[in-house]
Amino acid sequence: MYFRNEDIEKLLDSLRIEEVVGEFVDLKKSGSSYKGLCPFHADTNPSFSVKPEKKICKCFVCGSGGNAINFYSKIKNISYMEAVKELAQKYRVNIKEYNAKNTDIDNEKFYQIMEDSHNFFMDKIFAQESRTALNYLSNRGLDTDLIKEHRLGYAPAKWSELYDFLKEKNYSDEDLLTLGLIKQNEEGRIYDTFRNRIIFPIYSISNRIIAFGGRSLEKDDTIPKYINSPDTPIFKKGKNIYGIERASNIRNKNYSILMEGYMDVLSANIFDFDTSIAPLGTALTVEQAQLIKRYSSNILLSFDMDKAGKSATERASFILKSQGFNIRVLQFEGAKDPDEYLKKNGREAFLEVVQKSLEIFDFLYELYSSEYDLTNIIAKQNFIERFKEFFAYLTTDLEKEMYLKNLSEKIDINIDILRKTLVEENKKKFIVKDYIDEIEEKPIEKKEFKKANNLELSIVEMLLKKPKYYEFFKDEKFESDIANKTLKFFEEKIKENFNFESNNLMREFENYIRNDNESHSEYINSNIARIILNYVIDTENTIEEKEFLKLFKDYFRVKVKLRDKTQDDFQKIVYFSKFKDKIEKSKSVEEFIEIYNSFKYLF
Ligand SMILES: [Zn+2]
Structure with a gap:
């Protein structure tokens, strides 16, 4: 038995989490949320909180919680898919059940292994050995509550603690290797992939752990600062997005904030910007853009303020434009990234930055015009050419006309000339490449004589x-x-x-x-x-x-x-x-x- 992701999403959308939890926990209203005694540990003062608006619940002491399905499967001690089935029946949400194929059974097992590993990492973060991890996080403004709320973990420095833990649960080496949790050296020795790292859980849309990101705490510069789980049967990095488990916020608020990394997204959440997301260890892909667009086609780009951040913004804007997004760009003065800016200046200042954000075209205009001397006629020509790629990604004529008009006014050049260069003579030169995992057989092209430019x-x-x-x-x-x-x-x-x-x-x-x-x-x-x-x-x-x-x-x-x-x-x-x-x-x-x-x- 299994259910499709779309159906699980539909179920989560229709469930009222306070109702699901309320069946098991006596809830009292407190502001916009509810509070009660945690059913998962011996609780004496109400530590369990339910936020209907965000459709999540959370215990601030033991860290238990998640969405309604997570809660229900834990309290009834049944699998995730069983919880989906029971909740759908109970609350009369009509979703279709599929017969499990072998791959689904395997995938269920993989989800379970990831969840067990996550619990292991979460246990470790408050252990004695993880003091450097806690120091690091508290320096970045994350206290105990926030660590629990965001379910961060710690991977111990020893060679095989996670492996030993998972072996006790009788998981096979093969499965653990498939999930990238362990590695094997040439002599056949097995060791943990994540060691001495802070662990960021990466969720699917339906709030299941599908991968981990790990930030190194080693001083050694030769060790990569961030590593991610590799692509596995349940995780494809070019297709998933960090923070997507909060996608319902994006739908409600009708915009998302695209950031560079885990810490940016966490900071943003701390300051209640709960529609923030980040690509996972890659530049934004077309498939990620399509995923985001299911929730809203308005997006704020919030990358680092350095050159690399600017070119990442440029690049992301091409991908997003090819999918028809409205794009604005945030610019932070006096800070290298949004994380630093938020910590220095807080929520109100960030909101001001949002208000002052630039429409993507104005951002590109500023970026490109800083590269050319526009008093020089050749440079001006090159400057105009620089917009070719952007225009090639635009999907509607209306947009093209709007931007042409904008550019024409800015640089005082006749719109027809611009249209000729940027639209008419600029067809299909740039192709957005999808994140390819199934390589399609290309038909053999007719040999064509290619002329030189x-x-x-x-x-x-x-x-x-x-x-x-x-x-x-x-x-x-x-x-x-x-x-x-x-x-x-x-x-x-x-x-x-x-x-x-x-x-x-x-x-x-x-x-x-x-x-x-x-x-x-x-x-x-x-x-x-x-x-x-x-x-x-x-x-x-x-x-x-x-x-x-x-x-x-x-x-x-x-x-x-x-x-x-x-x-x-x-x-x-x-x-x-x-x-x-x-x-x-x-x-x-x-x-x-x-x-x-x-x-x-x-x-
Ligand atoms: Zn608890």
Whole structure:
């Protein structure tokens, strides 16, 4: 027996939690919530609180609680799915029961293991050995109550405490490995994945533990600060969102706040911004955006104020726009992130920031205009081009027109010209890549001759003038056939020990390119003509290195733009922004190549 997530959500929506709990606990109204004696520990003064508005209940002493299903399964000592079934019958919510397949039975077992592990971690956080964890949390403003409320845990520093605990419950190594709770080294020794870490539980929409995030307490910098559970049968990081168990708040308030990490989301919750969520160790994915959109299409982006945060905002906005969101961006003055800002200035100040938030287009305008000197006509042109990607993601004509008008007024350029560049000549160049776990077979594309853009033609010209730069481009992949052919030409001629200084270079090159591309002769002819002409005009090699450097940089920018960024984690985003920074500042081709080579693994 099992139920679909949508149905479980429907059940949770229709249940009144005070009614479900009220059957077992004598509840007294207290403000907007209810209080009673906790049924899960020997309680003498009412520690059990029920919040109808948030549809949750919680004991502030033993930490028991959750949604109505969690409560019911615990108090009746039945499984989660049994609780769903009984509650649906009892409160006459019509949902469909499915026969469990093997995978469902397995999944039920996985949920149970995760819940047992979570209980283990929660027990450990108030143990003697976790003092550093408690210190860390209290420095970040989380007291005992909040730790319990958010069900944080601690993974002990020893090698296999969790493993030993779970083995006593007779779980198999195989299952624990599948869930990423343990690892096995080459000698076959088993150890806990999470050690000396604060544990953040990650929930599904129906409030079941599906994964953990762990923050290291080690001083050693070589240990990753944050780790997450790997993808498992019950958890896919690109499809789940931290904080989504509170999605009903998002529906009620009709907006969400997208933040960078666990601590931001926790802080926001402490200050009662309970619609905050974060992607899990990746940049936002299309599937995460679709999940959020089920609850509201209004979203506030609340990322760090540094460069990496800004590019994460830009990136997220593309994904969100492709799904039709209304986006505003929060900007914090005098703080590096929302967590710090909230702690320094509190709730009211944060609300002001929300009021002053920028519409995404205005944010991008500010961001991009800081990169260009708009008094320079070429720079202005590049600046306009910079909006291409954003426009490519917009889904409605209305939006496109609105933003075109906005831009046209801001930079005083005729809207028709902008429309031509940003809409008409800007179709389907950028594709949002989904978080792929089932790789679809792509139909074999008809082989098409790919024409070169100006940049690639310029690079071809440069290579012919400066054959030594071939070394840099030899492992690169161009878009156009003519540029890729050029690389092959170099490869072959080097094998033949050809002298690139020789007068035959252009003739050899021309023959080589033409030979293979008979059918596109007209296009080839005109381009070969252009290349030869430019080569001939510049016999004295008057072109300065500066111009070559510009080509390298342009090539780099295009490459960055076309890169698949959907699975970047924040560390990668940070490295990338360093990379871009250094590249932009490089002063010679030599320096450019050196920087490029030491960072190119990031692509
Ligand atoms: Zn209790």
